[in-house]
Amino acid sequence: MSEPMMIVPLNTSDILKSAALRYPEQEIVSMLADLSVHRYSYAEAYKRSCRVANLLASAHLNQGDRIATLAVNHYRHLELYYGISGQGFVVHTLNARLFIEQLDYIINHAEDRWIFVDPELLPQLEALADKIPTVTRVIVLCAADQMPPSSNLTLECYETLLAAQSEQAIWPSLPSNTPCGLCYTSGTTGNPKGVLYEQGSTVLHAILSGGSQYLDFDEWSVAMPVVPMYHVVAWGVPFSAPIYGAKLVLPGCALTGPNLQTLIETEQVNQAFAVPTVWLTLHNYLQESGKGIESLAMVGVGGAASPKALVKIYAELYDVYWMGIWGMTETSPLATAANLTPQMDNLSDEDCYALQASAGKPIFGIEIEIFDAAGQALAHDGVTRGELRVRGPWVLASYFKGEGADSFVDGWFITGDVAVINDQGYMTVVDRSKDVIKSGGEWISSVALENVALDYPAVNEACVIAALHDKWDERPVMLITLRPGQAYDELALRALLQQRVAKWWLPDRIVVVQALPHTGTGKLRKMDVRDQYRHILLAE
């Protein structure tokens, strides 16, 4: 019997094509490296993505070949997302903040064929000039008169190549399981591993993550992904916003307080997406400058635990709804979200902030569960901690080239997070499995300690690690940076901690440091801190 319903796989190319038809005039605004602002419409973006597709189609490439980008958030990068994936190739977003050795490993592991690169990021590729033999073309994302020189790479100009192509494309209809994107995990242990996204998983994730109740995009939305486009495709926003006709604001590489505040104000941004440290930076700038962010209604915050103190600040000082979201490179990434609900009307502000600071509830299509070491599902009582597992149609089933098979069990992906789930279904990540401090057989949460410390006015950032201990195996050590102009008193901080956590959780040492190391995506590099301070208690 023939299929009753049409087999019409939804492809990434349908997203921009449909946006060009439905919202031809809607804008995409980019802040470029020289801080000038570029703006054009979805209709124009679509035509240029057609040119990219035609450029690829005219070359000797095989379907599924990896085409890399080394670029920040701007319109040309967006065109590449659609042109590459829509034509049946895999857009491999290289993380611009990685160490050269990691970039070397990743490009060779992915066997990238071409690399599209921002002029500003070219030095990183030049450092690898003789080490990436699979790469046959390096195309610089600029106009002919902006082309940088290179001592060791043959460069081609993006705009010159595009000008030679037709702005009409015939897109292939690609089966749902066709690979369309590749992103490597940051690899805090071992080598980075590749996560390959599919056409179907990408489009379904974009539809559901961008829809009502999660990102809630519509034609009145002005959405700014501050999270880089090389970091899990900017949480999917470049794919979800065009489905719903949202205006896109791409902030380039200039993620400073003043630049963000200016973009929010001039473009009337009402939804923005970034890790907590970005919102801390912006808050500090707003306090210094006295400037505002009146148009901003909601921030989607993931990538690290949301400090409740900052949730409160954004609500009370800026009237911004802080929506905690959680996901991983392996989950496309959106898996859970703490969206606004009618029930919140009946909660105290503090209870509401606590929910917003959680990871929220699974979005439609996603299942989460916590397990003990024996693989038994645990109670959803808001207290019991277990290993978090996740499943759903946009969750990884197998790393690129079959690596990391021990992360998959019984149809679940093992996240490596330790979490609690409450009776309403709200999940809170309490630690990375490897960040839990195992003190005399009991677990101490580094994240819980950090969150309390952030409520102490003088603490700007806090990082708690497991330090080796002769008697207890591991004991917590806290590193903090201070907020300028605020008095710091270790005893007062300890008193605050003592009010809020069990006595045996109190850090054995609190160390004030000038700065803490961050990853390219703004997360604390706990691994580095651990390396440096791991033996501090033994030495005593």
Add this chain to the structure above:
Amino acid sequence: MSEPMMIVPLNTSDILKSAALRYPEQEIVSMLADLSVHRYSYAEAYKRSCRVANLLASAHLNQGDRIATLAVNHYRHLELYYGISGQGFVVHTLNARLFIEQLDYIINHAEDRWIFVDPELLPQLEALADKIPTVTRVIVLCAADQMPPSSNLTLECYETLLAAQSEQAIWPSLPSNTPCGLCYTSGTTGNPKGVLYEQGSTVLHAILSGGSQYLDFDEWSVAMPVVPMYHVVAWGVPFSAPIYGAKLVLPGCALTGPNLQTLIETEQVNQAFAVPTVWLTLHNYLQESGKGIESLAMVGVGGAASPKALVKIYAELYDVYWMGIWGMTETSPLATAANLTPQMDNLSDEDCYALQASAGKPIFGIEIEIFDAAGQALAHDGVTRGELRVRGPWVLASYFKGEGADSFVDGWFITGDVAVINDQGYMTVVDRSKDVIKSGGEWISSVALENVALDYPAVNEACVIAALHDKWDERPVMLITLRPGQAYDELALRALLQQRVAKWWLPDRIVVVQALPHTGTGKLRKMDVRDQYRHILLAE
């Protein structure tokens, strides 16, 4: 190589299961046949759908068997939607307003195994008692003490059967192309044809039709599908509302002005869905009674052309956004929608109403096109008329049992509608192919004439048909019903028509009738009118 992403097909059972987890307290309110109101939560609905699934699983049925319902809009019908389809069977919604002969044909064609029936609709089944041999069980949707007697059918009680089942179910994971629903077209020519929906097409349609910009459901929505649940699954609302946590109001069979007004007011309905005649009925009642519908913000209107006069009335008298939507049984049904857009701010009220009265633009995933008789795509200029075709992942590829193959060509479904598309992508159905009046080789639009007539105050309903004509082959004849208390003057109506359409479009006759015949879903039965008046001009 193994699939990169998990293969987790989204099933209808995931919808209610997820709603019970995410929105356990959200309400489903039903008006029952005795006009009493039943209310319970998504959590309770889910448990009872589990009981239905267990009832089916415990019987000797084969996956894919058709299980029929003959019922109006209420909570038990909703439980059947989920329990039947989630367990891998096909929920076949029988149209309660069909003639007995059609019901006979459809039940036998579908080979229904069980029928769940409302007590009030039992007489229709009794009339078929010895004619439907595939049907092994008839289960009445009521409690034990409400069981009706039957002279010729063995009846079982729904509540008694459910009470014996567990309220926990293990749902099968069903591949995307598993059939889950069956609905017959009304069959204005030839026998009715079956449209078989799939798990994947149903869930995707629910996600996209319920999402931002179309029905735009969220936890603040109170959605009332007035359109019957036996008519293209109430336009998908019972599947889309739970995904987004909307409160559902199911109005039963009492679709009178007073009942609808009462439900809207007491349940604070803000979104409702029905054919235009329902909104005309409600408007007439509101004018008579002086009552209001203050909570109502939006009506989704399809199934027949939207009269612009009524769009204006709902905007100006009731502050309700009239969203024209278009689809067919064969398109699941939502295909296009005239949702509110920022561009409407720049239009005059009249231009805005014209857009709202259109069918709107294709929703994401759907493509539409108009073609001439030679199969060439036509201009999108708002004037050129062509045969409307549609395609997308929730559009039919083949009728049940392979019938009606001439409706499918080159990957398109041929709708049988004649339409225009304007340069903004808005589509307007100007006629059914068979309702166009072919006068001397030129086409006259019956719908256009009807819409002008409705702007004349005394005209309540209008129906234009093609009457046979000796000279011109066909000429238009208009039948109208009058609005009580308004003066009617044929010359004044003709003068209005003459201002708005070409002179050769003017009807040869205008006939005032006491009533016009309607289908069970409130559409004009033009076929019947045509039968009666087709020869009126020849007889002269």
